[in-house]
Amino acid sequence: MDTLTEAAVIDQMTPVPFHVRSVREELAHTFTLELEPPNGEFNFLPGQFTMMYSFGIGEVPISISSRNSRKETILQTIRRTGAVTNALGLLKSGAHVGIRGPFGTPWPMEKAEGRDLLIIGGGIGLAPLRPAIYHALENRDKYERVIVLYGTRTPADILFKTELDRWASRDDVTSLITVDSADRGWHGSVGVVTRLIGRVDFDPANTTAMVCGPEIMMTVTAQRLMDDYEMAPEDLYVTMERNMKCGIGICGHCQFGSKFICTDGAVFPYTEVDQLLQIKGV
């Protein structure tokens, strides 16, 4: 890692106030903030995150869920899980939130060009994948098959349902949803997300898989792709989350074995984290 100058550290550690343009309730405990940068433009890559600061409460790392071609605003999709996210959830249009970043490694969109894209999300893990999906659709001719597989708890927990349906209606995208539990009336799939893999066509030797969700879901998915489809582990990418604090690899809060999630990740080639994922408590 490059050594940061004192000025660079101060610059990257100072939150910039972004204007909350709109708030959208996505699910019972999940909402999306549309944020306007003060200078009118914010550049990021699919898969990157920001540190969001609720003034006087604290900071949390949140992935960007919007298309990176749109620079005048960004979307950040957040689940209410604690003091900071609850405070962010109380913000109204016109309020301000502190933003640092963007931080972290992106999804390997360039490296995946010319290949099938297998994008697998679980729960709110679809949010960090959405910029990758947008990117693939905006550059559709650069990729072979584009496949989006999404799993969540119940039909009421489906994130970005309208978009998933829109993608499913396209001829050049395969998009499937499954839920863990449903009552009669739900006409979609019920079962774990890995069961969807068997229902889509892709070329395992020429596929890049991007997986985001709970760690157990990513582990099981990666295992299935390698064992049943003989995908090479270096073609699998996952995102990791730990307690990111500084976002620039100096505080050590997000250390994961020999890695810092905030700078070495959050998107990792599976080969860099597979051993660590097997160790309890890391």
Next chain:
Amino acid sequence: MTEETLIGILRTQAFFKGMSEDQLTRLASVATAIEVADGDLIFEEGGFADASYVILEGSVALELNVSHRAHHIVQTLHRGEVLGWSWLFPPYRWSFSALALDPTQLIRFDAEQLRTLQDSDCVLGYEMMKRFAHIMTNRLAATRLQLVDFYGHTH
């Protein structure tokens, strides 16, 4: 549908991959092709398990009748998947109900004839049991993951 056609269909199904022509012919002799409409009940929880199925087209929901939630979908099955193994073990009662979610085409195997076939041809019987055991372990593993409720602990 002729037996030849049935054999041809079985040959294309993953469950029967690697079976000999003779084995496929024997299986086809106890099989029929059926179609059910969207919303049709293929079998009902607690009923006599008199058949096994392979789904050729469409989707089927496996439902459990839970007292406080009338019909809870446990799992859905889709093209190429096997439906039903309660016919394998006494007392031959369906553990779930099976409801067609789409217009669905299936191959139906008569359970009694299938058991007789497997008892009289131990090589075929053992092959079938291995294949069913593989499906059962995979579905058990998937069910365990559903029970973990891992999306409840996502970031």
